[in-house]
Amino acid sequence: MTDSRDALMLGRASDGRLVRRPLSPHLQVYRPQITSILSILHRATGIVLSAGTLLMVWWLVAAARGEAAYATVSGFLRSPVGLLLLFGWTATLWYHFCSGLRHLAWDAGWGFTLPVVHRSGWTVVIAAAVLTVLTWIVAVIVI
Amino acid sequence: MAAANKIAVMRSELGRVRALGAGRAGTAHWWAQRVTAVALVPLTIWFVIDALRLAGLPRSVVAHWASHPINAALLAALVLATFHHAQLGLRVVVEDYVHGERTRMALVLLIQGAAAILCLISLIAIVRLATVV
Structure with a gap:
């Protein structure tokens, strides 16, 4: 060899x-390429989002249980760790969301030529970044 | 058209009727993954917008929001679609990378069990939250 x-x-x-x-x-x-990297990222974000559902379940259960429990979850989500988790969750969510739309387009038979695949890939990355930043601009204004 | 005919011929008539492919599992898994994905598109947008509107507000406001039948229904739909979609996706990941049959089966059952329990916990929490006020 x-x-x-x-x-x-x-x-x-x-x-x-x-x-x-x-x-x-x-x-x-x-060689890493946009096609393979985004495909791996779609899976990885799916796994991360599955773990992230725990945050949603905790929030729902705390809200159902009462004032004290809700205060605890609210306090955690506003802490540095909580905000970091929420930021990661929104970024992951918007990536998986945009990438998922790209997959649905493929399922419908659209966008298989290489130039379109590359263009749609970068569109997904940019759209996910824009949606994440937009979500947090609104969050900062609201809170 | 000729290519499409050729593909159709490669499957037995019985297999076609039962929608079974080489994996004998049919397209149910694949289709359910897509249906839940499509459902999650509007539900996700709705949830993120309303979560932003509720951020930092007291529990009474959240309860009032959840007490509206439309919000409670959409929340339940979001939870159902999310856990079904997550479970289907995680199962494929396990089936792709875990090769031992026992470990694979145990992991798939664990994932499905966890998804089912978390889904039920969420649904019961939604019902309770919706009836607080």
């Missing part, structure tokens, strides 16, 4: 025997 191209030729047959044949590139040697 002399270089990474050789490493990519090392596979296993179904009986476990080593064979030389072309394989899909592994993540380590795959």
Whole structure:
């Protein structure tokens, strides 16, 4: 094995025997591209948002339980840690939201050519950033 | 058109009728993921806007807001769609990366159980909050 191209030729047959044949590139040697990065981010933000539902459940339960419980959750959400979590949650939410719309467009058969894929990818990144900043401008004005 | 016909021919008539693919699971999972995604588009926008309006206000205002049947219904819809969508998505992640059959099954059951319990807790909290005032 002399270089990474050789490493990519090392596979296993179904009986476990080593064979030389072309394989899909592994993540380590795959140049990061907007397509793959955004795809990974969509999954990652989905996982983070699933964990983030705990925050929503806590808020709902506290509001249902009474004044003291609601004061606790409100206090936490206004603390530096709470605000950081909320900021992360909104950024993650808006990314997954915009990226999800892109996926729905693909499901409808739209936007498969490479130039459009690149353009829609950057649109998602910019739209998510704008929506996050907009949410927090409104939040700062309201609070 | 020729290509479309070719794809159709590759599936058995019975498989087509039952909407079953090679995974024998049909398209129910994929479709439910999309339906909940579409539902979450307006629900998310609504929730973020109303959450911003309620931010920093006392609990009585939140309770009054939740006591409106439309808000309570939309909140319940948001919770249902969110946990169903999350559970479907997390399941795919586990199925993609966890290869041991027992571990995979245990993780999928854990995810589904947690999603179901959190969903029920949220729904009961919404009903209780909506009837505070």
